[in-house]
Amino acid sequence: MAKRLRDYELLQTYPVVIVHVMAVIGLVMAAMGNVPWEAWALCFTLYWVRMWGVTAGYHRYFSHRTFKTSRVFQFIIAIVAQSSAQRGVLWWAAHHRDHHKFSDQERDVHSPIQHGLVHAQIGWIYDHNGKTDYARVKDMCKFPELVVLNKVWVVPTILLAVLCTAWLGWAGLLIGFGLNTVLVWHGTFTINSLSHVWGNTRYETGDTSRNNWILAIITMGEGWHNNHHHFMNSARQGFFWWEFDMTYYTLKALSWVGIVWDIKAPPARVYGADLEAPASARDVKAESVSSIEAA
Ligand SMILES: [Zn+2]
Numbered sequence: 352m353a354k355r356l357r358d359y360e361l362l363q364t365y366p367v368v369i370v371h372v373m374a375v376i377g378l379v380m381a382a383m384g385n386v387p388w389e390a391w392a393l394c395f396t397l398y399w400v401r402m403w404g405v406t407a408g409y410h411r412y413f414s415h416r417t418f419k420t421s422r423v424f425q426f427i428i429a430i431v432a433q434s435s436a437q438r439g440v441l442w443w444a445a446h447h448r449d450h451h452k453f454s455d456q457e458r459d460v461h462s463p464i465q466h467g468l469v470h471a472q473i474g475w476i477y478d479h480n481g482k483t484d485y486a487r488v489k490d491m492c493k494f495p496e497l498v499v500l501n502k503v504w505v506v507p508t509i510l511l512a513v514l515c516t517a518w519l520g521w522a523g524l525l526i527g528f529g530l531n532t533v534l535v536w537h538g539t540f541t542i543n544s545l546s547h548v549w550g551n552t553r554y555e556t557g558d559t560s561r562n563n564w565i566l567a568i569i570t571m572g573e574g575w576h577n578n579h580h581h582f583m584n585s586a587r588q589g590f591f592w593w594e595f596d597m598t599y600y601t602l603k604a605l606s607w608v609g610i611v612w613d614i615k616a617p618p619a620r621v622y623g624a625d626l627e628a629p630a631s632a633r634d635v636k637a638e639s640v641s642s643i644e645a646a
């Protein structure tokens with residue numbers, strides 16, 4: 352059932368509103384010819400850097416632990432992820448683990464099936480979901496620096512805004528940071544909303560997850576969401592060579608220079624038996640989520 356406007360914590364949405372207004376003002380400035388090319392280059396580059404923080408960081412590392420890295424690089428990934436203004440890594444991972452455990456059920460906080468597309472896209476963040484459930488991310492709580500960073504989650508975002516402004520003034524703030532933030536937000540959020548509505552289903556996962564190549568391009572590989580729901584413990588979400596998965600390629604490249612290692616691959620069965628005779632999806636899912644938490 353779609354939520355009513357009064358169900359949301361509307362007073363807390365002001366930062367999101369402000370950033371959207373910044374983006375609109377930036378576009379008006381651009382239409383008037385007041386934005387240098389460097390600001391567009393910054394916007395373009397930061398899109399991929401911050402999206403990588405979301406996909407490799409929030410998602411494939413902190414939520415699913417699909418590869419290993421050093422404690423220092425782990426912290427760096429967390430900072431890059433949080434520069435995208437999607438709250439703390441522990442908050443993100445805790446909610447995401449619930450998304451897999453309760454996909455499309457009542458406890459799935461951003462299911463478009465439960466409360467509609469707008470709720471799944473952005474509304475859920477303001478639906479009394481601001482607290483971090485540390486019990487869901489015990490494995491990550493053993494790093495005190497992550498717990499602290501999770502509490503002061505907005506600091507990397509503010510630092511980025513300051514740097515953009517220091518370099519290119521208003522154009523840096525409004526286009527390099529503001530418009531960029533809006534694009535990264537909505538690009539990411541398509542996975543919560545459209546990836547459970549638009550695309551193809553390869554595996555019977557017991558939920559509405561879909562594979563969609565357009566969403567895979569804008570999210571660096573997250574659009575292979577049905578693959579991911581089928582086997583969430585793989586760092587590679589584009590299971591086949593033709594399934595573009597930029598995040599996975601970058602992780603592979605980082606492994607060649609020893610920055611990350613133990614990159615988990617999909618099991619052989621996803622290319623064979625699972626295509627014809629899917630296992631009981633709910634059992635596999637519960638098992639996978641538990642194994643992450645127990646680690
Ligand atoms: Zn999903």
Ligand SMILES: [Zn+2]
Nearest residue numbers: 414447579583
């Ligand atoms: Zn996931």
